[in-house]
Amino acid sequence: MRLNGEISSGEEEEEEEEEEAAEAEEEKQAGTTTSPSPHKVVVGYALTSKKKKSFLQPTFTALARNKGIYFIAVDVNKPLPEQGPFDVILHKLSGEEWREIIEDYRQKHPEVTVLDPPDSIQHLHNRQSMLQDVVDLNLTDCHGKVGIPRQLVITKEKDPSTIPYEVTKAGMKLPLVAKPLVVDGSAKSHELFLAYDEFSLSELEPPLVLQEFVNHGGLLFKIYIVGEAIKVVRRFSLPNISKRELSKVAGVFRFPRVSCAAASADDADLDPNIAEHPPRPLLERLARELRHRLGLRLFNIDMIREYGTKDVFYVIDINYFPGKVWKNARI
Structure with missing residues (x-):
């Protein structure tokens, strides 16, 4: 699934695959770590490469894990309902296709906090x-x-x-x-x-x-x-x-x-x-x-x-x- 150029090709695609592999390994390790927090919160994120680099800084994710908050990359090439379970979906991707996907998910999974509703962002x-x-x-x-x-x-x-x-x-x-x-x-x-x-x-x-x-x-x-x-x-x-x-x-x-x-x-x-x-x-x-x-x-x-x-x-x-x-x- 390609979302308005958010999924790149060629060298950029290979670079993103390497980043995602590294993220997956980090998340796997994080999942085996005992959290001092009594409740684990899973945040699924769907972000551009630029946003991931600026937002998911190591100091921030480490602090989050210490609080029992885990950031897990959403695979945009797989159906969203088959992933998770998530407590929160954090997203910033463009394109009508993604907008429809996240809005449908939000309607069918009201127990998940979506930051933020697509129509509100569109405003x-x-x-x-x-x-x-x-x-x-x-x-x-x-x-x-x-x-x-x-x-x-x-x-x-x-x-x-x-x-x-x-x-x-x-x-x-x-x-x-x-x-x-x-x-x-x-x-x-x-x-x-x-x-x-x-x-x-x-x-x-x-x-x-x-x-x-x-x-x-x-x-x-x-x-x-x-x-x-x-x-x-x-x-x-x-x-x-x-x-x-x-x-x-x-x-x-x-x-x-x-x-x-x-x-x-x-x-x-x-x-x-x-x-x-x-x-x-x-x-x-x-x-x-x-x-x-x-x-x-x-x-x-x-x-x-x-x-x-x-x-x-x-x-x-x-x-x-x-x-x-x-x-x-x-x-």
């Missing part, structure tokens, strides 16, 4: 729908305000030459951050552009989302949510843009995936007015509401604080099963 594959749940929130009396930047969706059917007109019609202010509308896990879906003038907008390729750039002191908060646990880390982001700079710069500039490529800002000597974490009550309420609305238990929120304010925050992205979540999980 985050569209940047318009993912942030709508934030718009609909009413976080009153939570020590702050949470919203999203003003944004405009440019569909695939739109002629790029009409984008400047659409932006003017919507009354949006420059500069604008441009992101692909669809989030499919590819590198292209995480490309980020900053447009300084409306004429350069016609260089962009729909479908995409345009967001007004909000000055935020060059700092981004990544809020990791694992069940009810919340962990906040700081990352350097795009610097503030002054009106003077805006008047002198033109064009569209491409940036890397800022929140992942940037260095950690947790140990940097920063202005406390910028670096102070969002209030805990606000984060707890936001996480609780989004868990309920999204139907997810394993995700992260990218949030910024509007520069010059203490309690005005914007959610700019939501990601399912982020790459560094294992470092922030509590076992």
